[in-house]
Amino acid sequence: MILQLQKYKYIFSLIQLYHTDIMKSMFKNFEEKMLNKGISKLAIKIFELNFNKMIKGDSFVYKSEDINPILETNEILDLNQKIDLNETKNLASKVAVIKLNGGLGTSMGLKGPKSQLVVKNNLNFLEITVNQIQKFNLNFSTNVPLIFMNSFNTEEETFANLEKLNFHNKIFPNSFIENKSPKIRRIESEGKISFEPAEYIADPDLEWAPPGHADVYPALYESNLLDSLLSQGYEYVFISNIDNLGANLNPQIIKKVFGMKSSFVMEVAKRTENDKKGGHIAFKNGKLILRESSQVIKEDENDFQDFNKYKFFNTNSIWIKIKTLKELLNKNNGILDLPIIINIKNINPSDTTSEKVIQLESAMGSAITLFEDAKTILVPSERFIPVKNTSNLLYLLSDLVEMDENFTLHPIKNIFIDLKNNNYKFVEGFFERFKVIPSLKNCESLIVENDIFFNESQEFKGKVHL
Secondary structure (H helix, E strand, C coil): HHHEHHHHHHEEEEEEHHCHHHHHHHHHHHHHHHHHCCCCCHHHHHHHHHHHHHHHHHCCCCCCHHEEEEECCEEEEECCCCCHHHHHHHHCEEEEEEECCCCCHHCCCCCHHHHHHHHEEEEEEEHHHHHEEEEEEHHCCCCCCCEEECCCCCCHHHHHHHHHHCCCCCCCCCCCCCCCEEEEEEEEECCCCEEEEEECCCCCCHHHEEHHHHHHHHHHHHHHHHHHHHHCCCCEEEEECCCCCCCCCCHHHHHHHHHCCCCEEEEHHHHHHHHCCCCCCEEECCEEHHHHHHHHCHHHHHHHHHCCCCCCCEHHHHHEEEHHHHHHHCCCCCCCCCCCEEEEEEEECCCCCCEEEEEEEHHHHHHHHHHCEEEEEEHHHHCCCCCCCHHHHHHHHHCCCEECCCCCCCCCCEEEEECCCHCCCCCHHHHHHHHCCCCEEEEEEEEEEECCCCCCCCCEEEEECC
16 A cells, blocks of 8 residues: 655555554554653544554545535524624623634744734734633623633743733633644655654754644543533533634624534635635535545645635634533543544754654544534635735735724735745744835735835735736
């Protein structure tokens, strides 16, 4: 059996590894490393299952011939729907918000938590998120808790910044910590393939990687937060990324979710040219699935990116019924059997010459398959304003996006922005060049290939190529 990670052209033969004794022997080094680091037994077990899936070649691709596109979503959000204050207060009192806050933003050259990046009106992700929830609670006389899933890398700094903001949940902790997994080194010798924990003497912390957003499930399970939430009468958790400021609490969505009576609701948006590489929703064997770009074979890449066929993409904002999630986790001793995503990356993300290693991850949204009553809700594009690169950052900083008194973001329009020059890739170089953010509200597209410094006010119109 030969498995090819098409995206990275990283090929390895696994036929000689598909043997239980060999797999156990090979995993022993990983287990010892994780135990020495104080990783929980549950996290080690999940990593072992994913490691064995990688070796066997189990379920990390979805072929186009095996799936069908969904033609319409279960529900469509109506932002013009009238809001009943008492109803909103009653329903919101049963909701807790979880923000995924484990990222360092290394792909953008950041050293600390990504949530500390200033992105709008001189406020960072964390400050805007806290202000959003505080404004919501004030407007509707509620006490919705805001809980952060931090990583070992972000917990200390996030704690310090929440202290500065004087933010504290009344009943629940402000955060819980996600797990981490060892990066994997692939070794080929005399025609044989083996795997061992990667080492990076210059910075041992870079030997570890986040296990993907799906780690929110076992992390919640081990933190006992699910039990605490249930005991206080909460019914749903709303989970989204810290770097997507569009994913804030919305009265219409809360009412819609409770009306759908589903255990798992995924917010999806219409795919466009700009979203064609993002994970889309489809059917396989009558069940909803999430297919990510890393789960696509080369022959299916064009089909995967056909946004007219696969019309809806995952915004990574989900609503889960707490009781059902707890029952599912209890039934499986804290483990959800999810497809793995195999990423090939530099062990030092900031050094493209550093060793290539394997990172095993699982997507939070892939759990949609495990809930028999899972549904999707179509939300407007303003619910999805992620910052994954400096092109996204420029969009958010510009006058294309406005922020109201409730700290809700309102995009005026979406345009194509591509900062092609590598000097803009990292945040430090970006801010060196964008001393003044140009006006883009009358711009149709912006492509910057040359190394240009924006030191004075400018207004761009139409299609701009610099």
